[in-house]
Amino acid sequence: MNFLLPIAILYLGLFTQIKAYEDIPASILHPVFLEHGHVISKRQANQPIRITPFYDQDSMNFLTAEQKSYLQDIIMTNITQFFSELLSIKPLGRVVPIRSARACDGTPANVRFNDGTLALGCFGNCTSTTTTCGFSTIPEDHLSRCIECNPVTSSCNFAEGSVDGAGVSDSDYVLYVSAVNDLTKCPGILAFAGPCTLEYGLNRPVVGQVNFCPLAFTGQTDTDLLITLIKHEMIHALGFLSFLYAYYRNDDGTPRTPRVDDFDSVPTNSQGFPIPNENTVRSVNYTWETINGDVQKEVTLIVTPRVVQEARDHFGCQLLEGAELEGQGGSGSAGSHWDLRAFLNELMVSIVFSGNQPLSRITLALLEDSGWYKVNYELTGNFVGNNEGCNFVQKSCLGFYNLDTVKEENVFCFTENEQGCTVTRDNIGACWIIDQAESLDPVFQYFPQPNRGGQFFFVEYCPFHMNTYDCTNVSQAEFSPISNNGPNSRCFNHMGNLTVTIAGFDTSQPINAGCYEYSCNNTGVYVKVGDTSYHCSQRGEVLNVVQEIGAITYSVSLVCPACEAICWDRIELCSASGATTNATQTNAMTTPATQTNELTSGSTIAVTTPTDSGTVTKISFMLALLSALMAVLF
Structure with a gap:
C-alpha cells in the first residue's frame, strides 16, 4: 500500500x-x-x-x-x-x-x-x-x-x-x-x-x-x-571541515549559504562538493615576495565575523580579511585546517605533535560562527605568532624576514646551520636549509637555487630552526657554562658569540643561543643567568650579561624576545606589562581570487617519539614535523 x-x-x-x-x-x-522537535526557541537557554x-x-x-x-x-x-x-x-x-x-x-x-x-x-x-x-x-x-x-x-x-x-x-x-x-x-x-x-x-x-x-x-x-x-x-x-562550511548558519538560524531548493540543498561544484558562500569562505591573492620578485599567491580564508575579529586581535593586524586555511597537502589536509606557516603550534593545524598544543580563540570563533554552538573562551590558550603583525600573516616568510629589524628574533631563518631558538623556544636549533630533488614552486623559491629551501612543504618550504638541544631536559649536559637546563628554562638568542676571558685573554666561542631560566609576570619577561635576573622590557633589547665562574669570566649579549614569543601560554601578562611586540600593519594588497572548493575531511598527523624506556620524549615543533612527514597521506 x-x-x-x-x-x-x-x-x-x-x-x-x-x-x-x-x-x-x-x-x-x-x-x-x-x-518536529528540532525547532528551537530563541528563548531557550x-x-x-x-x-x-x-x-x-x-x-x-x-x-x-x-x-x-x-x-x-x-x-x-x-x-x-x-x-x-x-x-x-x-x-x-x-x-x-x-x-x-x-x-x-x-x-x-x-x-x-x-x-x-x-x-x-x-x-x-x-x-x-x-x-x-x-x-x-x-x-x-x-x-x-x-x-x-x-x-x-x-x-x-x-x-x-x-x-x-x-x-x-x-x-x-x-x-x-x-x-x-x-x-x-x-x-x-x-x-x-x-x-x-x-x-x-x-x-x-x-x-x-x-x-x-x-x-x-x-x-x-x-x-x-x-x-x-x-x-x-x-x-x-x-564542524571544522571544508565539507561542512556551506551548511553554517547565522546566529538567527538562517543559512549563511543560500539554499538552492525546497530540500535545503546547498550549491555544489562539478564534483558534487558543497560550495560555501563568500560570506563564509573567500579566496584572495597576497603579494608574495620570492627571490625572483613579487608574485601573487592565492590563499583561502574563513571570513565569518567572529573569526575575522579574533584573527585580527591575535596577529595584531586589523587589516586581516579572515583566517587562512591550509593550502598544502591533499584533500585530507587542505581546507580543513589552519595554515601551518601562520598558525604554527595551534591545535587545528594539520600536524599534532605534542600534548599541549593550544586551542585558540580563533578555532572557537569558527565553531561559534557555524551557528550550532556557544563556546567557552575561558578554555582557550595562546599560540605562537601573537601580535607579530600583518607582515607575518600576509607576507611570505622571506618578505617577513627581510622587513624584520631584529632578525635574531624572527620565526624564520635564512643562514644554513645558524644556531637559534625554535619557535616554541623549548629547544635550541640549527637553521635547516636543504636542496630538494626538484625545483620548488616559484611561489616558494626564497634562494637563488630554485630547489633550495626549508624541509617541509606544509610550511611552504620556509626554513626554521630545527631542534638540536632540549632546554627542558635536565639529564643533558649544559649547552654552555652559563646555561641552565630545567622545566622552567627556555631558549634565548645571543647577539654574536660567547666571550670567554681567562687571565686577561679573550677567546670567542660560536655559541649563538643558550638555555636560561625565565619567568613571566605583569612587569614583563625575566631571564636568570647564574644568580642574576635580568628584565626584558621590549623585543630586540640587548642585555649585556657578565658571569664569573671561578677565575673565568663569561660575557654574552642576550637578545630579548617579545613577551608574546616566550610567554605565549600566559599572554595576559604581556598586555599587563606593556612589553609586547610592536606589530606593524602594512597593507598586503589582497585581491579577490577565483574560488575553488574541494571535499576535505580532517587529515591530521600525530607524532610520537618512543624512548628506550617506552615513554614519550618531549617533541619540539620542527623535529616533530620531520617525523610527521613519514605519515602524511595524500
Whole structure:
C-alpha cells in the first residue's frame, strides 16, 4: 500500500563519502530529520553538549581489558567532559531521539511529505544492507525505518516490516567509537574522526565516529598527546571541515549559504562538493615576495565575523580579511585546517605533535560562527605568532624576514646551520636549509637555487630552526657554562658569540643561543643567568650579561624576545606589562581570487617519539614535523 505521498523526491548525489583520511573508508553522510522537535526557541537557554559514546564491540574484542579501560575510562571520559565544558547548544524543543538513516544499496533520495516533513528515502533496498558510521556498525535500535521509493511513480513506501528504532535519547551527538586492529586501515596514525549524519533543521552534525588505531595502544603513545589528537579530530567531527562550511548558519538560524531548493540543498561544484558562500569562505591573492620578485599567491580564508575579529586581535593586524586555511597537502589536509606557516603550534593545524598544543580563540570563533554552538573562551590558550603583525600573516616568510629589524628574533631563518631558538623556544636549533630533488614552486623559491629551501612543504618550504638541544631536559649536559637546563628554562638568542676571558685573554666561542631560566609576570619577561635576573622590557633589547665562574669570566649579549614569543601560554601578562611586540600593519594588497572548493575531511598527523624506556620524549615543533612527514597521506 502506498501510504506516503511525497510532494517531491530529490536524488542525493551530493551526499558522498566523508573520510577522516583520504585513503580510509567511512560511511555516507546522511541528513536526518529529528521530527518536529528540532525547532528551537530563541528563548531557550543553552545547555552543555551531551556527547554519547557507543563502542563497536566487534573491534573492541581485539583490545585487552586494560586497553578497553584506558580507552573508555581515561581517553573518552576526558573527551566528553572537555567538550561538555567547551560547547553548549540550545536544547531540542522536546525529548527527541537521534536515529540514523539506513544505508541504501541504490541511490539515496530526499523525500518531503505533504506535512512538510523531510526524510531520507532509497531508490533501491535499505532493509538488507548494513549501516555503518566509520568502522562501526550502527545498531538496529539506532536506525530509522526504511523508506523505499519508486523513481518512475515518484511514490514511496515504508518497507514491509521496517520500524523506527528507539534511537538515542538525552543526547546531542552520538559518537560511535571503534578500534580497528588493522594497520593497513591506519597507516602511521593514532586515530581519526569525522561526522556521519547532519540533522535537517539546522544541519548540525549529530552523529559521528572516532577510530583508535593500533598505534594508540602500543604503550609508547603519550596519553596527553592522544587526548590532544582526539580533541583535534572531534573538532573536525563537530564542524571544522571544508565539507561542512556551506551548511553554517547565522546566529538567527538562517543559512549563511543560500539554499538552492525546497530540500535545503546547498550549491555544489562539478564534483558534487558543497560550495560555501563568500560570506563564509573567500579566496584572495597576497603579494608574495620570492627571490625572483613579487608574485601573487592565492590563499583561502574563513571570513565569518567572529573569526575575522579574533584573527585580527591575535596577529595584531586589523587589516586581516579572515583566517587562512591550509593550502598544502591533499584533500585530507587542505581546507580543513589552519595554515601551518601562520598558525604554527595551534591545535587545528594539520600536524599534532605534542600534548599541549593550544586551542585558540580563533578555532572557537569558527565553531561559534557555524551557528550550532556557544563556546567557552575561558578554555582557550595562546599560540605562537601573537601580535607579530600583518607582515607575518600576509607576507611570505622571506618578505617577513627581510622587513624584520631584529632578525635574531624572527620565526624564520635564512643562514644554513645558524644556531637559534625554535619557535616554541623549548629547544635550541640549527637553521635547516636543504636542496630538494626538484625545483620548488616559484611561489616558494626564497634562494637563488630554485630547489633550495626549508624541509617541509606544509610550511611552504620556509626554513626554521630545527631542534638540536632540549632546554627542558635536565639529564643533558649544559649547552654552555652559563646555561641552565630545567622545566622552567627556555631558549634565548645571543647577539654574536660567547666571550670567554681567562687571565686577561679573550677567546670567542660560536655559541649563538643558550638555555636560561625565565619567568613571566605583569612587569614583563625575566631571564636568570647564574644568580642574576635580568628584565626584558621590549623585543630586540640587548642585555649585556657578565658571569664569573671561578677565575673565568663569561660575557654574552642576550637578545630579548617579545613577551608574546616566550610567554605565549600566559599572554595576559604581556598586555599587563606593556612589553609586547610592536606589530606593524602594512597593507598586503589582497585581491579577490577565483574560488575553488574541494571535499576535505580532517587529515591530521600525530607524532610520537618512543624512548628506550617506552615513554614519550618531549617533541619540539620542527623535529616533530620531520617525523610527521613519514605519515602524511595524500
